[in-house]
Amino acid sequence: MWMIEIPPFFPFFIGALIVSLTRGRLRGMIMVAIPIVSALHLWLMPEGIHLQFLLFDYQLIPYRIDKLSLMFGYVFHIAALIGIIYSLHLRDTMQQVSAMMYAGSGLGAVFAGDLLTLFIFWELLAFTSVFLIWARRTERAFVAGMRYLIIQVLSGVILLAGALFYASDNNTLEFGYIGLDSVAGWLIFIAFGIKCAFPMAHNWLTDAYPEATVTGTVFLSAFTTKVAVYALARAYPGVELLVYIGAAMTCFPIFFAVIENDLRRVLAYSLLNQVGFMVVGIGIGTALAINGAVAHAFNDVIFKGLLFMSMGAVLHMTGRINGSELGGLYKTMPKTTILCIVGAASISAFPLFSGFVSKSMVVSAALEEGFEWIWLMLLFASAGVFHHAGIKIPYFAFFAHDSGIRANDPPKNMLVAMAIAAGLCLAIGIYPQALYALLPFDTGYNPYDATHVLAQTQLLFFSALAFVWLNLKGLYPPELRSINLDFDWVYRRAFPTALQKIFTIIWKLDRVLRQGLKLKLKVYLTFIAQKNGRLSGLLSKNYPSGSMVMWVAVVLAIYLFLSFIQ
C-alpha cells in the first residue's frame, strides 16, 4: 500500500509547485485543500516508521510517527490552514509559494526520524521562510531578512557538525534522546538553542518577525520556534539546564515588551516568553511537564497566530503598527477587537481559554518537582504576559486615546481565519480533554480544580488592577516613537563599529607605509634612470616601455613573415 505512506511534507511541496503554476480562485482552492487533505491523511496513519532507506552505512528515516511528532504534525496543519485562509486575498506568488514550502519543511522536520533528514528540513525552514520577510520589499525587511538567514543557517551548520560527531560516536543517525554528555550533544543543543531563541540568541526573532509581511509573520510565528521546541523535547527531556534557560526566557522579554512601541515586536517578545514556558517544561522532564510543554506549544501556535493576525489586520487596514500612532480602533474594527481580545485572554491563560489548560501544567510541575524559585519566576512571567500581551496589545491598538484613524474591519478571509483560531482557543479552553487525549503521556491532569482557577484568576485580576492603578497615577510608560537596544546591538552596532575603527587604523597605517615605500622607489628609480641616461637614450626613464613592446611585436611579425615565405 505505497499510496498511503506519503510523508506530509510531500503534498505541501507539490502544492507549492501547483500554486506557482495557477492563478486566482483555483490557486486559492488548491491552497486551502492541501492542508485539509494532508491532515485527514495524517489522521488515518498509525504510529511507527513509514519510510526508511539506507544511505551508505546509515539508516535514514524520513517519515516516522509517534505521539510527540503527531501533536506537532496536527498543529502545523491547523496553522497552515489558518495562515492560508488569512492570506487568500494576496496576489503574490513569491509569498504563497514560500508559505507552502515553509509549512512543508516544518512538517518534514517534526516527522524526521534521523538527524540528516532533520538537518535538511532545518535548513529548508530557513531558506523558505526568509522570503516571507523579503516579500515586504523594503530595505529594512531586506537587511533584517539577511540577518535572520545568516543566523538560521549558522544554526543548521552547527547541527550538521553535531550530527557528524554523533554519527561517529554512536554509529547511527537515529534522532532520539541525545543528552549533554558529549561534544555532539552540546553542538546539537546549541543548534536547537539558536532556533529556539535562547537568551542572547533571541534577536533574530524580535528583529525579523516584525519586519515580515502582514501574512508572513503569521506563518513565521507558527513553525520555526515550535520545531525547535519539538527537537528539544525529543533530544533533551529532563536536562536541568533547560529549566534555568527557560525561566530566563519567560522573564526578561516582558520588560522589553512593556517599553516596545511596535506592537508586532511586542508580540515577538511575548512569543519568546511563551517558548520559555515550554523550555522549562522540557527541562523538568516529568510526564506532566512534557505534556505541559507540548500542549502549550500546540495552544501557542493558535493563540499567538491569532494575535499576530489581529495586529496584521490593523497593519493591513491602517498601514501603521506603532502603539504611539494607534488607538480608538474599536469604533470601526469591532470584530477584530473582539477576536484580538480572545487571543489576549488565551495567551494570558484566563480560565476557559486555551492558555490556561496548558500553562498550568508546566507551572504545577515546577512546584511539584521542588523548583520553588523557578515557580515564582513563572508566576511573575504569567502576570507579566497578561500585562503586555493581554492588556497592552488590545489597549493601545483598539482603545487608549482616539488616534482619529477610522479603518474598517479587514477582508472577510482574514476575519474567517481569525474566527477559526479564536474558536479553537475557546474550544480547547472549555473542553481540554480533547487536547489531553492526544498528548504523549496520560497523567489524568485536571486544570479546573477550584484552587487553580481561583489562584490564576486572582493573579490576573490584580495584575489588571495594577495596570489601572499605574495608568491613573500616570506611572505607565507612554508609547513613544523609539526603538530599544537589545542583544542585537552587539552585532549590529558594537562589532561593526569596532571593526570599522580597526580598519580605519589599518588603512591609515597602510597609507603611511605605502607612501614611504613609493617615495623610496621613486628615489631608486631616478637614481637608476640617471645612470642609464648617461649610457644610452634608449634605456632612459623617459623612453616609453610601450615602444619596446612594439619592437618585440615587430620582430615576431618578421619571424612569422619569414616562416611563410620559406
Place this chain on the structure above:
Amino acid sequence: MKLQKKHLFDAPKNIKRILRLLYVCCVLLLVLDFIIDRHISHNWENLWGFYPIFGFVSCVILVLVATRMRTFLMRNEDYYRDEGTNDKAITSSATQSGEASKRKDCISQKSTTKKGDRDVDD
C-alpha cells in the same frame, strides 16, 4: 457636517462602570480566598492573599523597572538606519537582484560621504 457617532467608551461614565466592575471583582476574589477550601502544595500559597499581592506587586515592579530601562536602552527610531554598510556579509550578498544592488550602491554612497576618514581610493 454630520454629527459624529458616539461610541461606547466616549462617555466617561462607561469607563467608570468598567473600572468599578473590576474593583468589585477584585474584592470578591479576595473574599473567595477564605470561602473556598484550597488544597495547597506549598507553604507560600498559605500566606494571606499570596496570589493577589504577588500579581499586583510584580506588575508594578515590572512596569517601574521597564520604565527605568528606557533611560539607557531607548534610542531614536533610525538608530540603525545606516547599518547595511557596517555589516560586510549583508552588503556583499546584496547583489542577488538588480534592485538589491542598486540599493547597495545608494547605501555605500551614503556611507562614503558620511565616513570621510576612511580612504579607500589611495
